[in-house]
Amino acid sequence: MAYDFFPKTKKELTDKISTYDAEVKSDLVLLFEHLKESFPKVETPINLDLSKRASANISRAVEQDTNIKKIKDGSGITKVSIKFGNGSSGNRGKNNRGNLFEPQYADALLKWYAGEPVTDRLMLESIEHLDKCYNLRATKSMKVDVVGGENTKRPLYFTPKIGLTNPKGSGTDIGKSVTDITLIKDNGDEVYLSLKMGNTVTFFNVGIRTILSPNDIQTYSIKNPNGKKLLKLFGIDEKLFCDVFNGKLKKGIVKSTRPDATNMKSLMETGIGEGYHIIHKVSGKVISKKMDKAALRKASLVSTCKVYYGGKTGTGKRIDMEMESATYKFKLNIRDTQGKDGYPTRMMCDFSYK
Secondary structure, eight states, rough: OOOOOOSSHHHHHHHHHHTSHHHHHHHHHHHHHHHHHHHTOOOOOBBBBOTTTTTEEOOGGGGGGHHHHHHHHHHHOOOEEEEEEOSSOOOOOSSSOSSSSHHHHHHHHHHHHHHHOOOOOHHHHEEEEEHHHOOOGGGGGGEEEGGGGOOOOOOEEEESSSSEETTTTTTOOOOOHHEEEEEEESOOOOEEEEEEEESSSSEEEOOTTTSSOHHHHHHHHHOOOHHHHHHHHHHOOOOHHHHTTOOOOOOOOEEEEEEHHHHHHHHHHHOBBBBBEEEEEEEEEEEEEOOOOOHHHHOOOOEEEEEEEEETTSSSEEEEEEEEEEEEEEEEEEEESSOOSOOEEEEEEEEEOO
C-alpha cells in the first residue's frame, strides 16, 4: 500500500475510516478539521495509507508555516503518528525507460516526496541536496517522468564555431536534451536530472564518419573542411592521424598541443552545457551537482591537450586526447565504436572528477 487516500471533506474521511478503532478515528477527524481550519486554501491537508491506520501524512504545502509539535498541540491528537509527506497521488510520469538506476532513483524521489522512508542513505542525501537547490518540499505536487531512453542526438556543427547542437533548447541550456528524469513542479517549472553511473562517464558522443571518411583517410587527403577543422582544434597531425587508422603507425606517439582556444571553449561549453542537475552514482557515493552557468564556466575552461596517437597503448586504431579543467579530467577519443572497418565513426568525451 501507499499514502494514496486524499480526503477533501470530513465526510469522505469518516466514510473511509468507518471501521477504524474509535480513538484513532477520532484523532484523524480532529487532525483533518484542525488543518482545514488553519489552512483553508489547502484542499487535501492530510493523506493516508489505509494499511497503516494509526499514521497520517501532513501536506508539505503547510510545512513552512507550522511544525509537527504545533499540529499535535493544536489538534489534540494522541493516538495517531504524523509526519510531513505529499503522498503518491499518481505522480509518476508515463515513461519508464533507461537503465536500472533511473527507475530506482525515481522511486526514491517519490518515496521521499510522499513522506515514506528512503532506506538508501546515499540516494537520500542527494535528494535532500536537490531539495535545497530547487525547494521541492514546497511544491504541492510533483511529477517524476523517467525519460532516459529517449537518447536525444546532439550532432556537431561547425559554423561559426565548433559546437554541439541543442535540439530541445538554445545555446548551452541543454537540460531538455540531456534529461533522464524530469521533475515537474506544481507551477510548471521543470528540473532536469542527468543520471550517470561509474567512475568514468560521458558528456557527449557524436558521429564523425561523414567528415573524416574512410576514403579521405586511405588517400591521406582530408578534403572535408569540417574534418580538417576538427583535427586542427586538437592540434592533431593529419598524416599521423591517417597512419593510425591505416595501420601504418610503427609505434605510439604522444604530443602535447595547445588547442584553438575559441573553438575549444565553444565545443566544451556546448558539450557539457548547463540547465540541468547531475546525479552520479559512483563507488561508495552519489554525487549531486547543479550545472548552472558558474559550474559550466569552471568545468569547460581547458588549456593544453595531450594527444595519444594509437591510444594509450600506442597500438590501437584510435586517437586519445586528454585535457583538464578546474573540475574534471577529460578523455576524448576518435575511433570506430561500431566495429565496422577500423575507420573512425564517433568522437566521445568521457570525464572523471579531479
